[in-house]
Structures are given as structure tokens and as C-alpha cells.
Amino acid sequence: DTGVSQDPRHKITKRGQNVTFRCDPISEHNRLYWYRQTLGQGPEFLTYFQNEAQLEKSRLLSDRFSAERPKGSFSTLEIQRTEQGDSAMYLCASSSLRLAYEQYFGPGTRLTVT
Amino acid sequence: QKEVEQDPGPLSVPEGAIVSLNCTYSNSAFQYFMWYRQYSRKGPELLMYTYSSGNKEDGRFTAQVDKSSKYISLFIRDSQPSDSATYLCAFILTGGGNKLTFGTGTQLKVEL
Numbered sequence: 001d002t003g004v005s006q007d008p009r010h011k012i013t014k015r016g017q018n019v020t021f022r023c024d025p026i027s028e029h030n031r032l033y034w035y036r037q038t039l040g041q042g043p044e045f046l047t048y049f050q051n052e053a054q055l056e057k058s059r060l061l062s063d064r065f066s067a068e069r070p071k072g073s074f075s076t077l078e079i080q081r082t083e084q085g086d087s088a089m090y091l092c093a094s095s096s097l098r099l100a101y102e103q104y105f106g107p108g109t110r111l112t113v114t
Numbered sequence: 115q116k117e118v119e120q121d122p123g124p125l126s127v128p129e130g131a132i133v134s135l136n137c138t139y140s141n142s143a144f145q146y147f148m149w150y151r152q153y154s155r156k157g158p159e160l161l162m163y164t165y166s167s168g169n170k171e172d173g174r175f176t177a178q179v180d181k182s183s184k185y186i187s188l189f190i191r192d193s194q195p196s197d198s199a200t201y202l203c204a205f206i207l208t209g210g211g212n213k214l215t216f217g218t219g220t221q222l223k224v225e226l
Contacts, residue, residue, distance in 0.1 A: 004157070033213065040122065042202050042216025043158065056211050091157055093214075100212050101146050105157035 002026075004106035006092050012112045013082055020078045021109045025094030032075050033103060034067055035091040036060065043091050049075060050097075082113045117141050120203055120217030129226055133190040137203035137217045140184065144215070146206035147179050149188045151199045152219065158202055161188070193224045 005024045013019050025032045031050050035043035046065070047057045051072040061067075064082075069075040079086055089110050093103040120137045127133055135149075146165055150158035164170040167181045178187040190197055200219040206212050 031211070033211075035214070040218065042118075042120075042204070042218050043214070044216070045213040048211045048213060050211070056213065093157075095212070101148075101163060101206055102160060103212075103214060104160065105150075107157045108155075110155070 004092055004094055004104055006090075006106040006109050008109060009107060010110045010112075012114065015082060015084060015113055017082055018078065018080045019082060019111065020076055021090055021111075022074060022076050023092030023094075023106060024074045025092070026096075026104060028096065029094035029104075030072075030097045031095045031100070031103075032069055033093040033095075034075070034077055035093065035105075037089040037091055037108070038087075046077075079111075082111075084113045087111055087113045115140055117215060118203065118205065118217040121220055122218050124221040124223060126223045126225060127193055129193060129195060129224055131193050131224070133193050133197070133222060133224075135188040135190075135201050135203075135220050135222070137186050138184055139186070139205055141205070141207070141215075142181075142184065143207050144205040145208045146212075147177070147186050148204040148206065148214065149175075149177055150202040150204055150216075152202060153199045161201075193222075195224050195226060198223045 033048040034046040037043040049069040089108040093105045148163040149161040152158045174191045176189040202219045203217040204214040
């Protein structure tokens with residue numbers, strides 16, 4: 001079991017550019033979550049998938065954000081026209097349906113928008 | 115009122131001390147009570163969780179829940195420098211996707 005992996009670990013981009021992050025969950029985990037964490041705060045829920053279906057999106061997820069999980073395995077989170085306020089750590093977590101309350105997090109992607 | 119309140123610290127204790135970390139919450143519909151540990155620049159790591167009021171012990175860690183007071187605690191016995199991290203309380207509403215609602219985290223430093 002290799003755990004949740006995320007790529008890239010760090011991303012620096014200029015305001016207005018698009019960025020895409022990838023998350024590979026623990027194999028056979030049906031649920032995949034995206035959270036955002038800013039400095040000094042706890043993670044905040046963005047969206048989650050059960051298999052390939054996106055079942056819930058937070059109001060934090062503006063129309064510049066889109067997430068996909070096309071084959072029910074890895075997921076991507078894209079931010080279009082990045083703004084400085086998007087600078088944060090983007091965390092991915094996964095869980096099985098059998099142990100649905102145990103969410104395991106990846107190391108995160110740290111985004112800096114200049 | 116914030117849904118979850120957690121003292122951000124920092125909290126500094128000597129090695130071997132008993133540490134008490136606390137959170138209060140306002141949403142009485144929360145049913146699962148979690149504690150995560152987060153080292154600097156890493157993702158949160160699930161320490162333990164509980165469903166009911168009372169205590170749950172796992173090694174040097176004890177989680178305590180008081181639903182009537184909407185108050186949860188994490189106790190760390192015989193604290194070690196390796197326990198130095200940020201501790202996040204988190205809550206789950208059952209039904210739906212089990213999304214986590216986190217506190218702001220308490221930064222703990224255990225000194226030699």
C-alpha cells in the first residue's frame with residue numbers, strides 16, 4: 001500500500017495562468033476528496049467523488065475550479081485564470097466505503113500564485 | 115459563531131509532560147470526532163476517532179468526547195519531541211459524503 005500520492009508537490013505560477021494537479025488515491029478506495037488549506041487554518045472541503053461520480057461541491061469551488069475522476073481511479077483538479085487568493089496547499093484524501101470515516105491524506109500540492 | 119473552535123497555540127511543553135488539546139463545536143449533528151496530526155509541510159495523518167461520548171485510548175493517546183458540552187479533547191501522555199506537530203480536530207456529519215470539518219489546529223512543541 002503506497003498511500004495517497006499527489007503531483008506536483010510544489011507549483012509556482014503567474015496570476016492568470018491555468019494549473020492542474022493530480023491525485024492518486026490508495027488503490028481500491030472508492031471515495032476521493034479534495035481540500036484546501038491556507039496558512040494557519042485547517043483544511044476546508046472542496047469536493048468529493050465516489051468512483052467517477054462527483055457527488056458534492058463546496059461553494060468555495062468557484063467556476064474557475066474543475067475536478068474530474070474519469071475512470072474512478074486518479075483525479076485531477078484544475079484552476080483556471082489563477083488569482084493570488086488561490087495560493088494554498090491543495091490536499092487530496094481517499095477512503096474506502098467499508099471504513100468510510102477513515103480518510104487518508106496525501107502530502108499535498110503547494111500552490112503559489114505570483 | 116464558528117462551527118469549530120480550537121486554540122491555535124503554540125503550546126510548548128517539556129518532554130514527558132501530559133498534553134491536553136481541546137476543541138469546542140456548535141453543530142450538534144456532528145457524529146464522528148477525529149484527531150489528525152500534521153507535521154510541517156505534510157498532509158494530515160489520522161490519529162484516532164470516536165463516535166460516542168466517553169474515552170478512547172490508543173497507546174499514549176486518549177480521545178475524550180463530551181457531547182452534552184460539545185467539547186472534545188486529545189490527551190498525550192509521556193510526550194516526546196517527535197510529537198511536535200500541529201494537531202487538528204475534525205468532525206463528520208453522517209449521511210452524504212462524510213466530508214471533514216476541521217478546526218484551525220493547535221501547534222505543539224515538545225522540548226528536550
